[in-house]
Amino acid sequence: xxxxxxxxxxxxxxxxxxxxxxxxxxxxxxxxxxxxxxxxxxxxxxxxxxxxxxxxxxxxxxxxxxxxxxxxxxxxxxxxxxxxxxxxxxxxxxxxxxxxxxxxxxxxxxxxxxxxxxxxxxxxxxxxxxxxxxxxxxxxxxxxxxxxxxxxxxxxxxxxxxxxxxxxxxxxxxxxxxxxxxxxxxxxxxxxxxxxxxxxxxxxxxxxxxxxxxxxxxxxxxxxxxxxxxxxxxxxxxxxxxxxxxxxxxxxxxxxxxxxxxxxxxxxxxxxxxxxxxxxxxxxxxxxxxxxxxxxxxxxxxxxxxxxxxxxxxxxxxxxxxxxxxxxxxxxxxxxxxxxxxxxxxxxxxxxxxxxxxxxxxxxxxxxxxxxxxxxxxxxxxxxxxxxxxxxxxxxxxxxxxxxxxxxxxxxxxxxxxxxxxxxxxxxxxxxxxxxxxx
Amino acid sequence: xxxxxxxxxxxxxxxxxxxxxxxxxxxxxxxxxxxxxxxxxxxxxxxxxxxxxxxxxxxxxxxxxxxxxxxxxxxxxxxxxxxxxxxxxxxxxxxxxxxxxxxxxxxxxxxxxxxxxxxxxxxxxxxxxxxxxxxxxxxxxxxxxxxxxxxxxxxxxxxxxxxxxxxxxxxxxxxxxxxxxxxxxxxxxxxxxxxxxxxxxxxxxxxxxxxxxxxxxxxxxxxxxxxxxxxxxxxxxxxxxxxxxxxxxxxxxxxxxxxxxxxxxxxxxxxxxxxxxxxxxxxxxxxxxxxxxxxxxxxxxxxxxxxxxxxxxxxxxxxxxxxxxxxxxxxxxxxxxxxxxx
Numbered sequence: 001x002x003x004x005x006x007x008x009x010x011x012x013x014x015x016x017x018x019x020x021x022x023x024x025x026x027x028x029x030x031x032x033x034x035x036x037x038x039x040x041x042x043x044x045x046x047x048x049x050x051x052x053x054x055x056x057x058x059x060x061x062x063x064x065x066x067x068x069x070x071x072x073x074x075x076x077x078x079x080x081x082x083x084x085x086x087x088x089x090x091x092x093x094x095x096x097x098x099x100x101x102x103x104x105x106x107x108x109x110x111x112x113x114x115x116x117x118x119x120x121x122x123x124x125x126x127x128x129x130x131x132x133x134x135x136x137x138x139x140x141x142x143x144x145x146x147x148x149x150x151x152x153x154x155x156x157x158x159x160x161x162x163x164x165x166x167x168x169x170x171x172x173x174x175x176x177x178x179x180x181x182x183x184x185x186x187x188x189x190x191x192x193x194x195x196x197x198x199x200x201x202x203x204x205x206x207x208x209x210x211x212x213x214x215x216x217x218x219x220x221x222x223x224x225x226x227x228x229x230x231x232x233x234x235x236x237x238x239x240x241x242x243x244x245x246x247x248x249x250x251x252x253x254x255x256x257x258x259x260x261x262x263x264x265x266x267x268x269x270x271x272x273x274x275x276x277x278x279x280x281x282x283x284x285x286x287x288x289x290x291x292x293x294x295x296x297x298x299x300x301x302x303x304x305x306x307x308x309x310x311x312x313x314x315x316x317x318x319x320x321x322x323x324x325x326x327x328x329x330x331x332x333x334x335x336x337x338x339x340x341x342x343x344x345x346x347x348x349x350x351x352x353x354x355x356x357x358x359x360x361x362x363x364x365x366x367x368x369x370x371x372x373x374x375x376x377x378x379x380x381x382x383x384x385x386x387x388x389x390x391x392x393x394x395x396x397x398x399x400x401x402x403x404x405x406x407x408x409x410x411x412x413x414x415x416x417x418x419x420x421x422x423x424x425x426x427x428x429x430x431x432x433x434x435x436x437x438x439x
Numbered sequence: 440x441x442x443x444x445x446x447x448x449x450x451x452x453x454x455x456x457x458x459x460x461x462x463x464x465x466x467x468x469x470x471x472x473x474x475x476x477x478x479x480x481x482x483x484x485x486x487x488x489x490x491x492x493x494x495x496x497x498x499x500x501x502x503x504x505x506x507x508x509x510x511x512x513x514x515x516x517x518x519x520x521x522x523x524x525x526x527x528x529x530x531x532x533x534x535x536x537x538x539x540x541x542x543x544x545x546x547x548x549x550x551x552x553x554x555x556x557x558x559x560x561x562x563x564x565x566x567x568x569x570x571x572x573x574x575x576x577x578x579x580x581x582x583x584x585x586x587x588x589x590x591x592x593x594x595x596x597x598x599x600x601x602x603x604x605x606x607x608x609x610x611x612x613x614x615x616x617x618x619x620x621x622x623x624x625x626x627x628x629x630x631x632x633x634x635x636x637x638x639x640x641x642x643x644x645x646x647x648x649x650x651x652x653x654x655x656x657x658x659x660x661x662x663x664x665x666x667x668x669x670x671x672x673x674x675x676x677x678x679x680x681x682x683x684x685x686x687x688x689x690x691x692x693x694x695x696x697x698x699x700x701x702x703x704x705x706x707x708x709x710x711x712x713x714x715x716x717x718x719x720x721x722x723x724x725x726x727x728x729x730x731x732x733x734x735x736x737x738x739x740x741x742x743x744x745x746x747x748x749x750x751x752x753x754x755x756x757x758x759x760x761x762x763x764x765x766x767x768x769x770x771x772x773x774x775x776x777x778x779x780x781x
Contacts, residue, residue, distance in 0.1 A: 009768065009770070012455070014451075014453050014455070015453070168453065244770065244771075248770075254770060254771035255771060256771045256772065256773055256774045257769075257770070257771060257772060257773035257774075258773050258774070259773075259774055263774070327445060328445055328446055329445050329446045329447070329448075329452060330445055331450075331452050333450075335450075335451060335452040335453040336450060336451045336452075336453065337450050337451070338450055338452065339450070340446065340447040340448055340449075340450075340452065341447070342445075342447045356452075358452065362453065363446070363452050363453060363454075364453065364454035365446060365448065366454075366458070369459060369512065369515070369556070370554075370555060370556055370557040370558070371557045372459055372556060372557045372713050372714055373557060373713050373714050373718055374462075374713040374718075375713070375718030375719070376457075378718055378719065378767050381767070382770065383769065383770040384767040384768045384769040384770050385767070385769070386766070386767060388718070406769060409769070409770065409773075412450070414450050414451030417450075417451050417454070418451050418453065418454055418455055419455050419457070420454075421455075421457045421458050421459045421461070421462055422458075422459050422557075423454060423458065425448070425449055427449055427450055427451065428449040431449065
């Protein structure tokens with residue numbers, strides 16, 4: 001048997017649970033009566049509104065822009081009227097400033113037409129990417145135009161498209177690869193042109209054979225001497241889709257702590273972000289919709305939905321026929337790294353990949369006990385950290401001493417807490433250590 | 440309405456189905472076959488001793504936790520393991536009250552006064568054994584029983600236990616020499632099989648190498664233990680016994696050294712106790728070798744035929760030192776700061 005590519009140390013293999021939604025084609029959700037668009041959709045500065053109360057806005061019109069600092073503009077997800085400026089519920093920050101649009105029920109969806117991007121220069125392409133409000137839609141939400149413009153002292157030679165989708169349940173990228181393979185490859189070519197390089201590797205986990213097939217075909221159809229685009233099959237292992245692990249898997253290079261991938265000559269984009277780049281450049285369509293996987297035994301009808309940014313969870317629940325009595329926990333994001341939410345008023349953002357409605361049997365809320373020093377967390381940590389030591393220090397009231405265990409290199413993948421037989425909330429301890437150690 | 444009806448907690452939201460309880464009860468299950476064989480070999484009193492020991496450990500654990508104001512966690516099975524291991528390292532002919540004292544030493548002093556599970560420095564069962572050897576030296580070093588050849592399990596019931604004591608193989612070699620040993624057990628390959636199957640005098644749980652190794656292999660298969668400690672302990676004991684155990688260099692009998700005494704039980708069920716062994720694999724290898732070296736040293740140079748109990752107890756507190764020496768390999772360290780000190 002051919003040995004599949006993966007990163008050498010750590011990782012876990014949680015039950016995939018993708019079968020709930022893997023075969024469901026992307027479905028267009030009806031536009032909600034109200035959309036709450038959070039002004040800070042990405043890492044960097046939040047937007048400042050460029051519209052006034054009661055303004056009419058068209059679908060795709062700019063409604064906010066970053067005046068100072070790192071950021072991208074914000075666009076109206078649907079035609080409508082600006083209803084209010086206020087605070088929205090937010091999964092990580094409790095609440096965040098937002099714009100509410102009362103959508104126009106009679107508005108016809110805006111149509112976009114293809115245009116040839118080949119004559120455009122790299123600078124023009126980059127400007128369009130920025131103007132379309134594109135951020136990494138995989139989760140972190142790093143403004144894409146910044147990634148596409150690496151510092152000149154770090155020459156980049158490889159583009160990696162992240163199609164690993166290693167989190168259980170989520171199938172949004174999978175459906176995107178099945179349904180828009182050619183567009184993703186076209187998007188990859190645009191990125192290669194912007195970066196001025198030739199080589200693109202598309203990494204997909206082995207549990208998505210259909211996506212591997214389609215993407216390989218799409219890459220072959222687009223093959224030219226100018227660009228080398230190839231699909232690489234990866235072993236199924238969480239967190240395969242973590243940027244550093246993916247780079248190591250595909251190139252053998254290790255991104256040093258606190259450095260960017262460009263430090264080792266690589267730029268990584270999610271496949272869905274690449275599709276958004278295609279939409280922006282070829283169709284001129286800004287980023288204001290997301291494919292979101294709605295899954296778990298707690299929702300009546302699981303689905304892969306194309307939803308407008310700003311759609312509230314409650315509207316999605318209503319659209320899908322409600323929740324089941326088994327519902328125990330609602331998570332925005334995957335079960336390994338996502339955030340449990342306490343309100344259905346939270347709106348979808350550009351970085352929302354999934355909303356999971358999990359039942360009691362799917363989650364584990366058993367109480368934790370003392371560390372028995374089994375060392376399983378050390379084996380599971382892909383970053384080579386010592387979660388148990390960090391946790392013991394935090395429990396003992398010494399969080400400031402945890403820097404020596406590399407607490408700031410932790411990206412909270414959750415492998416340690418996943419394997420811990422004592423069910424210790426190791427990620428929570430590490431978060432506490434980070435917070436305390438900063439002060 | 441729906442509001443507030445669901446749970447909120449920090450990621451990850453899914454967990455593996457392993458738990459401390461599952462690990463502990465699996466270890467208990469792995470200790471049952473050697474116990475059953477021991478009942479066949481030495482008679483029903485081994486079972487009584489084990490039951491007394493387990494019940495005392497569980498009771499002492501519950502009472503200690505109650506007195507110290509902690510949550511009572513006897514269901515996790517760790518006290519049951521300690522109880523079984525205490526019984527396993529005492530001779531089958533001792534008074535039934537001895538394991539009760541051992542349980543108090545192991546669980547109250549050795550475990551809960553040091554902070555409870557996860558915080559004990561020494562393996563509780565071995566601490567109990569060391570305590571019992573120090574306080575009841577005669578019972579602990581002479582209450583051996585010869586294996587029953589006729590499987591008359593219940594024949595010893597009601598007979599005065601100390602009437603039929605015998606020496607363990609290691610004590611025989613130590614005190615009377617190799618000639619006395621071969622006079623009793625025959626020549627080389629014969630006693631290997633006897634010892635491997637369990638037909639020899641010894642502590643309750645350490646007689647059958649076969650069943651102990653099978654239990655250990657099952658734990659390996661389940662991923663609850665790794666090969667590092669068993670291999671380094673057994674390997675170093677075998678190597679050093681071969682090199683220094685005979686009249687001249689490299690004339691010792693490594694197989695006899697591994698099969699006699701508690702090497703296998705120690706290597707698979709004591710030395711790799713999670714709490715008291717290093718967590719890093721490299722550290723575990725050095726730790727295991729340390730145990731092997733000390734065992735052979737005590738056996739050959741000490742005044743006591745058996746060495747593994749003290750070897751493990753001596754290495755236990757060094758575990759944290761090994762964890763400090765051998766850190767996991769970091770993914771990639773931060774680059775040196777550019778532009779000097781901040």
